[in-house]
Amino acid sequence: EKSKRRKKMEVANILHMTEGIGDSSYAKNSLFQQKVILATKSITCEAISALYHSLSTWETIRIAELGCSSGPNTYLPVLQLIHTIREKCTENGQKLPEFHVFFNDLPGNDFNTIFRLLTTFYEDLKKQNMRSEDGLFDPPNCFVAAVAGSFYTRLFPSKKLHFVHSSYSLHWLSQVPDGIENNKGTIYASSTSPSSVLKAYSKQYKRDFATFLKYRSEELVKGGRMVLAMPGKENEHHLSNVCRFMLEPLAIALKDLVTEGSIEEEKMDSFNVPTYSPSPAEIQYVVEKEGSFTIDLLRTLEHQMDSSCEGYNEAQSVRAFAQPLLVSHFGDDNKLMDVVFNKCREIYANTMAKEKNIFTNVIVSLIKS
Template sequence: MDVVHVLHMNEGVGETSYANNSLLQKKVIILTKPITVSAMTDLYSTLSPTKICIADLGCSSGPNSLFVVSELIKTVVRLHKKLGQQNESPEFLVLLNDLPGNDFNTIFKSLLPNFQENLRQELGHGFGPCFVTAAPGSFYGRLFPSQTLHFVHSSYSLHWLSQVPEGLEENKGSIYIASTSPPSVLKAYFNQFQKDFSCFLKCRGEELVTGGRMVLTILGRKSDDPSSKEGCYIWELMALALNDMVAEGLIEEEKLNSFNIPHYTPSPAEIQSEVERDGSFIINRLEVSKVNWDPYENEICYSSEITKDKGYNVAKLVRAVAEPLLASHFGKSIIDEVFRRYREIVADRMAKERTEFFNVGYLIGKSDDPSSKEGCYIWELMALALNDMVTEGLTEEEKLNSFNIPQYTPSPAEIKSVVERDGSFIINRLEVSKVNWDAYENEICYSSEITKDRGYNVAKLMRAVAEPLLASHFGKSIIDEVFRRYREIVADTMAKERTEFFNVVVSMTKRV
């Protein structure tokens, strides 16, 4: 199977099109909206770019294609106004990516004009230029020039693999991992996922600017077992329909045994392991959510057929996604019959048990530049205070130019590289966390000065750490004035942007 040319959602706007059967995917996007908005808010507050490049990878075709981009743009423009910036908001470049078979025409003919007009009406004066372009190709390779992307979004796309794994000869009668699949099949699928996701991270690491953000929502599972129902049940039921048709002579058995879905539903631990192994990114947030198979569950809908026949609803959802794969292998003539049977099987199972998709949502930040704000911003603000005092003749320029802090904030990749090069230790666990500069953030404290004056809190923290270094070089007489100015600079900075320390914790075992 040539996945790059075969894999795409049903095109157009007809009854079985993805555009008309993507409510579930929209529900997932809405579930993860708080993560997406928070990520863009942090990015804009930290980097304040005048041009923002957003890539949506696996955008498909339909109302969801521009939904996330619209929310991201609105987040930036509103924050821009909230910060009191009078000039026009940043320019936006939106890059919509999917495989070449995607129906980009529907996006640009039917959806884009309304998208731009709605933004202009809702955001009004100050909304900067917005350019939208298609970027067809596989996201398991390079798509964009180095250091060009600020924000990458991908929802319900990364569970698709670049190819059907090799070594699935023993997976007879199944079209994906199943409860009956031998261990070799599970291993083949996992190895392909590792290879693909590693390529994805490597490519995005080169394309994202330092401090850029990625929000990835992947159809996954909670269980550590890839053959659990959470990850593969929906395809097991499809295999039942196909096996019934083989038994009745409607499909050749050889055809069924040679068909496997290029798909893998990873666990949170598997995703986290790959991110840490890559070393280019920090996981800022991880959330697991779930949605019912039936996208119309709890929806107000006036079509009795849609609301009552769960099998019909799920079969339409899966057909919009899987029909091109099935048709390319088995032929178009069997499609209606496959999904008629599938509808009946799904309806029967949903009447007996609860059926849900599990989603793994990640907010990932790029951090491999020693000069990024994450590692040095707190000292840059100290340098501002000292430079102001040089300008006013309160300290000598030569004194400042000969002073440097004996400190380095390493990235997880740098720590890992040194440990592996040394060879004496094995890394058992590596975790990244963050805390606000203000140690009293979210603390219950009865001192109004501490809780309200964030600059004061941070200046006290830094003075307790840095005063001996500063006093030994500049003399004790300037210390009070340095930290008075530093307090004001920090307070002003923290009022405008989110400020955090990033911590890397490593657990190691000494090799024998």
């Protein structure tokens, strides 16, 4: 039990996107994640609209963005939500409420970049107001705070949140699953993994997602809403095309380095990425078993990745999330990291760019029972 807790803590301490706004940063290499947020905008806005009609008082709306990372994507869903509430208030001749927004991620997240972009966020809110038809409202009173911690733990006081949003975060597990020592030659739940490894990843996901639901149910008001978007798969008999696209080139690159003698085979075999992309059936099973939420909407959304012939953009996207994990396991060697991701770039350019890369995302809209 102690070793399990230690493994879980290690993931919470090392898992974060590459910070800053440089060429390798998540802020500069998260266009695909932005497209998912935009593609799910209608679902998010429908959920907040339904919440607006269901609650009697709207003095303050508390919104949590979980797994917010850093960069322009962090504020995008919040802008969408506030814009929707503004429209509803205008339609009903009501005063715009105050907003309290909480940005959550693990302690290693680059919260500094989030707050550096705060001025831009407030400017965007003012532009929304200027574009409103009647100009009745001043820019909304919106108060922003950061909450550092794993969303697999309690983060907020009881019954205080109205709306929770999370996009492309819940595929990250609280720990590398136990019992996957035989997952050799790859770094995730891949087509070459033994069935026991696939089951272990699925079991860890279900345990983590149930924990997530339990804690959010304690923090949301009755009738509160959640919209969650994550990379997924069509059904439990398929493997995630998102995982394959993002992780298979990295696995191949590491195997090449083993062959070249740059890293030890045992070192690669002990490296596994703590990520799992669920099917709608798996999500439904956990939600119904945990029992705190009812499903308002559950659907898959297909999205195509625009590949570049050079493979540079794809390799940079992988580097933005994978480098901190690699550094923790293989050591802080910049030359080695450059070699790894140059190999990834070549693999994307020579192989993956020729494929029609259509990804399956799963979106679920939930209501607190």
